Amino acid sequence: VSAGAAEQAVADLRELAELTGGPDGARRLAWTEDWLRAREWLRGKLAELGTTVETDEAGNIWATLPGERPEVLVVGAHVDAVPNGGWLDGTLGIVGALALLRTHGGDGSRPPVTLRLVDWADEEGARFGRSLFGSSAVAGTLDPAAVSDLKDRDGERLADVLARFDVDVERAGEAGTRLDDVAAYLELHIEQGPVLERMGIAAGAVIGTFGVERHAVTFTGRANHAGSTPMDLRHDAFLAAARFGLACREGVADGAVATIGRVNVEPGIPTIINGTCTVTLDQRAFSADDLARMLAGAQDASRVIASEEQVEVGWERIWQIEPIAFHPELVDLAEAAAREATGDAHRLPSGPLHDAAEMARRVPTVMMFSSSTGGVSHAANEDTPEEDILAALRAYLLLGERAMGWVAERGSS
Numbered sequence: 001v002s003a004g005a006a007e008q009a010v011a012d013l014r015e016l017a018e019l020t021g022g023p024d025g026a027r028r029l030a031w032t033e034d035w036l037r038a039r040e041w042l043r044g045k046l047a048e049l050g051t052t053v054e055t056d057e058a059g060n061i062w063a064t065l066p067g068e069r070p071e072v073l074v075v076g077a078h079v080d081a082v083p084n085g086g087w088l089d090g091t092l093g094i095v096g097a098l099a100l101l102r103t104h105g106g107d108g109s110r111p112p113v114t115l116r117l118v119d120w121a122d123e124e125g126a127r128f129g130r131s132l133f134g135s136s137a138v139a140g141t142l143d144p145a146a147v148s149d150l151k152d153r154d155g156e157r158l159a160d161v162l163a164r165f166d167v168d169v170e171r172a173g174e175a176g177t178r179l180d181d182v183a184a185y186l187e188l189h190i191e192q193g194p195v196l197e198r199m200g201i202a203a204g205a206v207i208g209t210f211g212v213e214r215h216a217v218t219f220t221g222r223a224n225h226a227g228s229t230p231m232d233l234r235h236d237a238f239l240a241a242a243r244f245g246l247a248c249r250e251g252v253a254d255g256a257v258a259t260i261g262r263v264n265v266e267p268g269i270p271t272i273i274n275g276t277c278t279v280t281l282d283q284r285a286f287s288a289d290d291l292a293r294m295l296a297g298a299q300d301a302s303r304v305i306a307s308e309e310q311v312e313v314g315w316e317r318i319w320q321i322e323p324i325a326f327h328p329e330l331v332d333l334a335e336a337a338a339r340e341a342t343g344d345a346h347r348l349p350s351g352p353l354h355d356a357a358e359m360a361r362r363v364p365t366v367m368m369f370s371s372s373t374g375g376v377s378h379a380a381n382e383d384t385p386e387e388d389i390l391a392a393l394r395a396y397l398l399l400g401e402r403a404m405g406w407v408a409e410r411g412s413s
């Protein structure tokens, strides 16, 4: 690993934060002008490395550095961010991938295998509630019919907004041909949780990602006057949803999580009982059995509570993904690289979702995590000590070298 590559990557991070961040956090929401500005910055960096840059049918950016062999190692992450997000989520993996290309591009020498950087489109799903848009299109798991009519908070349709960014949702799946020559995928990311920090470890090998069940649950009662309606004659949609939220918390399996994220009430007026309340439920677990039990439990609880509160309940699945394990040999390489570069290592599952989960369906995949200060993410104060960022970058660059060797060996056998 060349000296200074990790330091250069940290300088890149600060430059991007300067350009698309600020006191209120990151301004890189997918499908906005701010996002395009961040991607222009990335294109500028890629141009310096002499890569061929293309955008696919799903809006993902690909930059290829030809190697001695035709097999392709893809390295990537996402520049998009949640509103008021942090400076490291997604971007750490982007600058890490840039650093790997930089250590092999520019001086006329070729990497042992072909290196390709990817910037996934709309990893966060923050605007329409559909995460991993670009990577699921590539992996073949995106159903255009299921996402086209998703609306943002202003009522704009996903398909209409994406069309303005030259993405035809109906054709997004054609981006899948990008994987035809891909041998493996690597992604560096902040942990977004407290595990590594608590253990005093800078970089960890990720064994896979949690499965997720995400639903919109709507309780429908009857809006009525807050003064004239006796307590026993109410059909209060909000109170039913509130009880449902508590029931979901009680049903969480060991090591799993559940969150009521969005809460919409109508009419939302101080003097009126709420007639409608829609909440989103997001459940995650590394065991498929635990996840299924949690979902069934929440559905049962919603029906019992609805009947007791004399309201109706309806479920609508927004999204789901099963637990996905990464490639065991690559997990071993990641753990060894973390240990060599930082002196210590740890294996852990990922609670947050990542594009790597979609890639793992199609190609051998692994992720590396850096520590996260206080486990804080998706917030303006998201941070990691610089020494941990540098250590994780060095571990990732070492993993990149090892993974290229792994890919070359498999390609020649």
Ligand SMILES: [Zn+2]
Binding pocket: 078, 089, 090, 123, 189
């Ligand atoms: Zn991310």
